Amino acid sequence: MKKKILNLFAIFLISQLSVWAQAAQEPVPETAVAGHVQEAETTNVGETTTSESQGTAMSIVEKYVEQKADKIPHRSFWSERCNELHQLLLATSERIFSPKTHEFLAYVLGVVFDIPVLILLIFLSLTFILNIILVALFLLITTFYKSGRELYRKKLNEQLEQLLTDYLFYDVDEEETLRKLRKVNSPLGRNVLIDMLFNYQRNLSGEYRDRILNLYKRLDLQKVSEKRISSFYTHRRVRGIRELSNMYPSGARELIIKYVRDKNDLVRSEAQIAYAYLDKEASFDFLDDLKSPLSKWVQLNILNYVKLHEKEVPSFGAWLHSPNKDVQDFSVRMINYFQQNENEEQLIKMLDHPNAETRAYVYQTIRSLNLFEAKAEIKKRYGQEDYQNKIEILQVLDVLGDKSDIDFLAEVVSGDDVRLKTEATRVLYRMGEAGKAFLKEYSEAEDISLNKFVEHIKDTRN
Amino acid sequence: MDIIAKIISFWVESFIFYYAIAIFFAYTILAVISAFVLRRYYLSAKVAGQDEVLSSPFAPSITILAPAFNEGLNIVENIKALLALYYTNFEVVVINDGSTDDTLLKTIEAFDLEKVPYVIDERIFCTEIRGVYKSKKRALNNLTVIDKVNGGKADALNAGLNVARGKYFISIDADSIIDPYALQKMVKPFLEETDTKVIATGGVIRIANSCEIQDGHLVKINLPKKPLPLFQVLEYNRAFLMGRLAWSRLNGLLIISGALGLFDKEIVIACGGYHRFTVGEDMELVVRMRKYMAENKKDYRVEYIPDPLCWTEAPGKLKVLVRQRNRWTRGTIETLFSHWNIFLNPKYKTMGLVSHPFWVLFEWMAPIVEIFGIVYFITIALLGYANWPYFFITLFFVYFFSVFFTSYAILFDHIAFYRYKKKSMVLRQLVAALFEPLLFHPIVLYSAIRGNFDYFVLRKRSWGNMARVGLRNMEERNNRPK
Numbered sequence: 035m036k037k038k039i040l041n042l043f044a045i046f047l048i049s050q051l052s053v054w055a056q057a058a059q060e061p062v063p064e065t066a067v068a069g070h071v072q073e074a075e076t077t078n079v080g081e082t083t084t085s086e087s088q089g090t091a092m093s094i095v096e097k098y099v100e101q102k103a104d105k106i107p108h109r110s111f112w113s114e115r116c117n118e119l120h121q122l123l124l125a126t127s128e129r130i131f132s133p134k135t136h137e138f139l140a141y142v143l144g145v146v147f148d149i150p151v152l153i154l155l156i157f158l159s160l161t162f163i164l165n166i167i168l169v170a171l172f173l174l175i176t177t178f179y180k181s182g183r184e185l186y187r188k189k190l191n192e193q194l195e196q197l198l199t200d201y202l203f204y205d206v207d208e209e210e211t212l213r214k215l216r217k218v219n220s221p222l223g224r225n226v227l228i229d230m231l232f233n234y235q236r237n238l239s240g241e242y243r244d245r246i247l248n249l250y251k252r253l254d255l256q257k258v259s260e261k262r263i264s265s266f267y268t269h270r271r272v273r274g275i276r277e278l279s280n281m282y283p284s285g286a287r288e289l290i291i292k293y294v295r296d297k298n299d300l301v302r303s304e305a306q307i308a309y310a311y312l313d314k315e316a317s318f319d320f321l322d323d324l325k326s327p328l329s330k331w332v333q334l335n336i337l338n339y340v341k342l343h344e345k346e347v348p349s350f351g352a353w354l355h356s357p358n359k360d361v362q363d364f365s366v367r368m369i370n371y372f373q374q375n376e377n378e379e380q381l382i383k384m385l386d387h388p389n390a391e392t393r394a395y396v397y398q399t400i401r402s403l404n405l406f407e408a409k410a411e412i413k414k415r416y417g418q419e420d421y422q423n424k425i426e427i428l429q430v431l432d433v434l435g436d437k438s439d440i441d442f443l444a445e446v447v448s449g450d451d452v453r454l455k456t457e458a459t460r461v462l463y464r465m466g467e468a469g470k471a472f473l474k475e476y477s478e479a480e481d482i483s484l485n486k487f488v489e490h491i492k493d494t495r496n
Numbered sequence: 497m498d499i500i501a502k503i504i505s506f507w508v509e510s511f512i513f514y515y516a517i518a519i520f521f522a523y524t525i526l527a528v529i530s531a532f533v534l535r536r537y538y539l540s541a542k543v544a545g546q547d548e549v550l551s552s553p554f555a556p557s558i559t560i561l562a563p564a565f566n567e568g569l570n571i572v573e574n575i576k577a578l579l580a581l582y583y584t585n586f587e588v589v590v591i592n593d594g595s596t597d598d599t600l601l602k603t604i605e606a607f608d609l610e611k612v613p614y615v616i617d618e619r620i621f622c623t624e625i626r627g628v629y630k631s632k633k634r635a636l637n638n639l640t641v642i643d644k645v646n647g648g649k650a651d652a653l654n655a656g657l658n659v660a661r662g663k664y665f666i667s668i669d670a671d672s673i674i675d676p677y678a679l680q681k682m683v684k685p686f687l688e689e690t691d692t693k694v695i696a697t698g699g700v701i702r703i704a705n706s707c708e709i710q711d712g713h714l715v716k717i718n719l720p721k722k723p724l725p726l727f728q729v730l731e732y733n734r735a736f737l738m739g740r741l742a743w744s745r746l747n748g749l750l751i752i753s754g755a756l757g758l759f760d761k762e763i764v765i766a767c768g769g770y771h772r773f774t775v776g777e778d779m780e781l782v783v784r785m786r787k788y789m790a791e792n793k794k795d796y797r798v799e800y801i802p803d804p805l806c807w808t809e810a811p812g813k814l815k816v817l818v819r820q821r822n823r824w825t826r827g828t829i830e831t832l833f834s835h836w837n838i839f840l841n842p843k844y845k846t847m848g849l850v851s852h853p854f855w856v857l858f859e860w861m862a863p864i865v866e867i868f869g870i871v872y873f874i875t876i877a878l879l880g881y882a883n884w885p886y887f888f889i890t891l892f893f894v895y896f897f898s899v900f901f902t903s904y905a906i907l908f909d910h911i912a913f914y915r916y917k918k919k920s921m922v923l924r925q926l927v928a929a930l931f932e933p934l935l936f937h938p939i940v941l942y943s944a945i946r947g948n949f950d951y952f953v954l955r956k957r958s959w960g961n962m963a964r965v966g967l968r969n970m971e972e973r974n975n976r977p978k
Contacts, residue, residue, distance in 0.1 A: 111513070112889055154889050162896045166926070169903040173910055173922045180914050269539040276543065299688065300540060327690035334554040334687060360690075371553060422762065452617035489613035495630045495637060496614060 112154055119157070120147045183222065190218070190226045198234060201249075202242055212252055228255055228277060235281060247281055256282040263289055272304045279308030287312045295326050303332045310336040316345040321353050321361050328360035336364075337371065351377035354384060363392055370399035382408045390420050397426035401433050409434050413442055428457035435461045437468045447476065447484065459487040501881065512869050516890075519858050520897055527904060529742035537802050538912045546680040549687070550584050556686065558586040558679055558758070559662035563652035564670040568597040570712075572606040574670050577712025579639065583679035587638040589656045590670065594646025603641055608632045614659075620769035622655040623647035649754070650770035650777035657761065657769055666758045667778075669808060673704055673714050674756065678805040682758040685799035692795045695785050696759045698744075698752035699805035700736045702915070703729045705812060714807055719921045724817060726928050727936035728810040733905040737802060737912075744800030748851035750786075750831075752798065754778035756806035763788065774834070776827015783835050783847070790844045804913060818943045825863075825947025826956065832856055863944035895933050902929040 120143060127139040147153060197214055200206040218227050228250075235246045250256065259282065262274030275293060278286035290312065293305035306328060309320050321328075340347055350365035354377065366384065369377050382405070384396045400408045412427050419427060428446065431439055439461070446458035462469035477484040490496050549555045560578055564571055571590075578588045592600045603609060614628035622644065629641040644655050653667055664686065668674060675681075682697045705725040708716035720726045743749040752759075754777065764770075767788040770777045782798060789796040811817040832855055839856065841848035876882050906925045909915070916922060950956040 112886065155892065158889070158892055158896055162899070165896075165900055166903060166930075169907055170923070170926055173907060173926070174919065176907075176910055176914075177917070177919050177922060181917065267539065268536075269543045272540070272543040299690070303688070304543075329688050329690055330554065330556075331684065331687040334552045335548050337554055338548050338552055367554065452615060453619075456615060456617065486613065486615050490615040493612050493614075493630075495612060 116147065116153060119153065186222065187226055190223060191230065194218070194227060194230050198230065198246075198249075202234075202238075202245060208249075208252075212249070215249065215253055224255070224258060227253075228258065231255070232277060232280060250281045256285065260289065263293075268298055268300050271298075271301050275301070275304045275308050279311045283312055291320075294320055294324070299329075302326060303329060306332045307335040307339070311339055316340065316347050318348060318350075318353075321356065321358075321364070324356070324358055324361055328358065328364055333360075333364045333367065337368070347372055349374055349376055351380045354380045359389060359392065362387070363395055366392065366395040366399055370395070370402045373403060375403055375405075378403070378405055378407065381405065382411055385411055385415060390423055393419070394423055394426050397423060397430050401426075401430040404433060406434055409439075413439070416442075424454055425457055428454065428461060431461045432457070432464060435465050435469075437465070439465075440468065440472050443469075444472065444476070448480070455484075456487055456490060459484065460491040463488060463491055501879075505876065505881065508872055512865065512872075515865055516894070519862065522854065522858055523738075523901065526742040527738045527901065529745055530738045531908065533741045533745045534737060534802055534908055534912050541803070544684075546677065546684055549680050549683065550582060552584065555583070555585045556664060556683060557662040558583065558683060559656070559660035559665040559761070560586060560588045560679075561591065561653055561656035561660065561665055561667045562588065562670040563591045563593050563649050563656065563667075564595065564599050565593045565646070565649075565652075566595045566597045566599060567670045568595065568599045568602055570671050571599050572602055573712035574673075575603065575607065575639070577673065578668075579636070580676065580713075581674060581679050582676050583683075585662075586679060587640065587661060589640045589642065589659055591642045591644060591652040591656045593644060593649070593652040600641070600643055604629065607636055607639060607641075609639075609641055616658050618658050619765050620654040620657055621772075622651050622658060625655055625658075628659065648772060650772045650774070653777070654769040654772065657765060660761060663761060664758055665761045665764070666756070667754060668806070669755045671809065672701075672755045673709065673712060673807040675803070675805040675807075676713070678756065679758075681801055681803055681805060682756075685797075685801070686758070686760070689797075692797050693789070694760075694799050695763050695789060695796045696752055696757060696782060697799040697801060698740070698749070698757050699801045699803060701732060701753050701755050701806045701808055702804040703732060703810045704807035705810055707807065717915050719916055719924055720810070720812075722812050723928070723931075723935070724814065725810040725812055726924070727932050728817075730902050730905065730925060730929055730932055731936070731940075732810075733909050734902060737908045738901070738905050740800055741802055743851065744798065746846055746850065747797055748846040748854075749798045749800055750783055750847065750851050750855060751779040752782050752800075753806075755808050759785070774827060774830045775823045776831050779827060780831040780834070783831055783838070783852075786847050787835065787838065787844065790847070802912065804915065814939065817939065818946065821940055821943030822947040822950060825860075825944045826951045828855065828860055829948065829951050832860055863941050864948060866941060867945050898933040898937070899929050902932060 123143055124140055127136045127143070131139060194215075197206075197211060201208065201211040215227065218224060231246055231250050235243050235250075238246060256278065259274045259277040262270045263278065265271055265274065271293070275286075275290055279290060286308070290305050290308050293301050294309050296302040296305060306320070310316075310318065313319070339345075347368065350368045350372075351374070353361050353365040354369075356362055356365070362384075366381070368374075369381065381396055381399060381403075385393060385408070387393050387396065397412065400412065409431070412430055416424060416427050431443070435443070443458045443462050446454050447462070449455060459473065462473050473484060473488055477488070560581075562574070562578060567574070575588065575590060590603065592603070608631050609629040610632055611627045612630045616625055616628075623646070625642055625644045627643045629643065631637070631639055640659060642655055642659055644652065647655075657665065664683065666679065666682065678699065682699060685694045685697050688694075703720060703725055704714065705720040705722065706718040707714055708718065720729060740749055740751070757778065759781075763785055764781065767781075767784045769781075771780045771784070774780045786796070786798065811820050832852065835852070838844045838848045838852045840853055844852070873882065873887065903926060906922070906929065910922060916925070
């Protein structure tokens with residue numbers, strides 16, 4: 035730190051020396067020199083002898099001060115701004131008014147600008163007051179606008195809710211409902227209506243949901259959503275994609291596919307989710323050549339959709355060899371969730387994946403699928419794995435472990451790491467009698483502190 | 497003598513002038529960036545869904561770490577509120593940091609806790625843990641209470657980290673009120689990450705004084721009635737909506753408030769957890785995490801959510817406020833100086849070239865320059881050198897800028913979040929903005945100077961006591977018949 039400060043100081047000094055040298059070389063007006071000489075005489079009364087060199091140094095300093103002192107920036111700054119304002123007003127008056135009026139105005143301005151500080155104060159005060167008024171006005175307008183909008187939305191929501199409930203559950207005529215709904219034609223009203231239809235279709239199923247979709251279609255609201263998709267604004271495009279994929283599935287697929295690889299993260303995510311929604315056979319074919327990222331958020335949404343609609347999913351083994359790491363991760367997690375044991379062989383091969391996170395998903399899947407065949411392989415990899423994956427491996431053994439693993443686990447138990455030791459103890463304890471016997475023997479013969487670990491894992495809340 | 501005076505006045509006044517211009521310029525740029533970010537967030541929030549995470553088996557696990565020191569007044573309500581947060585895969589770890597009141601006892605009674613045999617995996621050092629408590633009720637399986645010897649907030653968080661099981665952890669103040677949707681919203685950036693790793697997310701902290709609170713939940717938002725908390729509403733608005741938002745966009749955010757932050761647990765542990773001997777452990781941790789990622793040549797981001805997700809009690813008494821600000825100043829100094837190798841170091845990219853120098857020049861140095869300017873002016877005024885008209889213009893300009901800046905912060909908040917719905921609330925904020933530079937700023941300035949003095953001269957490093965009224969007390973006060 036000290037070095038940096040010294041360096042900065044040195045750079046500063048060098049730059050200043052050059053300024054001083056320049057100042058010394060510049061010619062000084064005679065009047066200024068005369069003034070300085072006079073000043074020097076008055077300040078040095080009584081000093082009869084001064085060396086020539088001292089005098090030169092002094093004059094350099096004086097010259098420097100003379101040139102700089104009047105240019106103290108905050109003073110010159112305001113003076114210059116004042117001058118600029120003065121010039122601007124003069125020029126404007128010359129351009130707008132007749133020469134006579136301009137002359138008069140120029141005189142008035144001359145008088146006024148004799149006191150620049152006053153002008154500045156007035157100018158600043160006006161700007162200040164104007165700003166406060168503008169902000170206050172804007173705040174008030176926003177308050178009125180927002181509260182009005184909220185009120186309108188609330189009222190409209192109540193009306194539409196009543197209308198839709200009557201239509202759905204009390205068999206009110208469809209044409210009559212459409213006639214009433216067509217009256218809602220303001221942009222905000224349409225937004226509220228689409229939102230409401232969207233929420234209804236989300237929470238309903240079967241015939242009721244179809245009736246809502248029918249209303250959406252007959253009201254030509256898909257045209258509003260289609261317009262949104264091609265909007266400049268991200269949020270509108272996202273909204274359009276969501277609406278179309280949920281409420282106009284027959285026409286949406288072709289419109290949405292081009293956004294699956296969109297550069298905009300939000301639009302791409304929404305389109306990927308939508309595409310999965312629209313995938314009637316749940317073929318997931320968009321994963322085939324997906325090069326753009328598939329975020330965990332999108333993965334989570336796709337799974338939610340598949341779960342919600344109880345869709346038949348394909349075997350995800352096909353995408354385990356995708357060049358896209360996200361697609362691989364997603365496939366492993368889906369294999370785990372849907373218990374796709376048929377992918378066992380390919381999964382075991384995935385243990386060689388260079389990415390630790392992907393391997394962690396593979397370990398979790400092996401555990402969940404009870405893949406005994408993988409046990410030897412994962413034990414072999416324990417030494418090379420990172421800390422998190424070592425825990426994953428021990429958790430796999432918690433499910434798959436048996437007597438044959440005792441030697442391996444004994445080595446972990448003899449180590450120093452508390453978490454790994456705890457997990458290994460848990461595996462041994464849950465293994466059955468052989469494991470428990472080992473723990474007892476080991477704690478008596480080798481490490482009495484192991485009892486604490488046994489107590490810890492015995493409590494299922496830990 | 498005259499020449500010396502002229503030289504001094506030239507240098508001093510030039511320095512102060514250019515410094516002020518730089519500070520105005522920097523803050524204006526930050527405000528403009530914030531406006532764009534806020535607009536983008538506001539628009540995308542209209543279509544953002546986060547409920548999907550609630551029922552997903554893919555939802556990552558989160559540990560809520562809530563350190564508590566003498567929080568007996570609020571602890572039960574606050575834990576209940578934490579347990580009621582909308583998320584699917586989370587646990588609550590409350591760390592009783594050697595409270596001298598009945599914090600632990602009340603918790604044990606309210607949640608039917610018992611001491612369990614527990615082997616602590618001490619990956620980060622912390623003071624002695626006396627016991628770990630779990631509930632006898634199965635429904636409260638996600639609650640753990642740690643009882644430990646007092647060691648300060650950072651130490652308590654480290655103890656919590658040693659017990660946490662989540663992939664991510666959220667650090668909160670036990671006496672804060674967390675928005676029920678906070679976890680869903682804060683975890684989303686982690687789920688949306690693609691090539692760049694998200695290491696932490698922060699949220700906006702708001703002032704809960706005078707708000708109506710029931711069972712640890714905020715039921716009605718009010719503007720604080722007392723002037724000190726009211727001024728802090730403006731100050732928080734400015735800091736969160738016009739500063740941190742821009743820093744997050746520039747990927748240069750150095751601080752995530754200790755009252756609410758979600759972190760990647762393994763990265764925090766890899767960098768050694770919270771620094772136990774600093775009073776600004778929240779900022780220090782973020783700086784260290786960023787340093788760790790940069791040194792390991794990993795792309796990363798620190799995200800920030802402009803939504804008000806946490807409500808906290810602001811000091812209502814002058815003494816407490818001064819102590820808090822003094823502590824913040826010392827925390828800033830400690831962090832900036834203990835990581836001085838970042839300063840103008842291109843290895844640390846935005847943090848080294850922009851954020852750290854900005855904090856040194858405009859956060860730490862600003863009060864020092866200000867007080868230096870005041871002392872300088874008084875001196876030249878006494879010596880008869882003062883240029884009064886220019887003094888008044890400059891003073892007026894600074895005041896104008898301050899009010900201007902604050903009024904836009906109010907506007908941003910109002911447009912984006914519309915929390916203070918009554919017109920009177922908006923107007924009160926505007927009126928407060930007029931008085932804030934005159935009444936509140938001097939207190940903040942004094943506290944900052946005291947902080948510098950305490951740090952550099954008195955070598956003071958410890959936390960001061962933060963006497964709180966307690967949100968439950970506020971609740972009682974709110975419920976009192978008028």
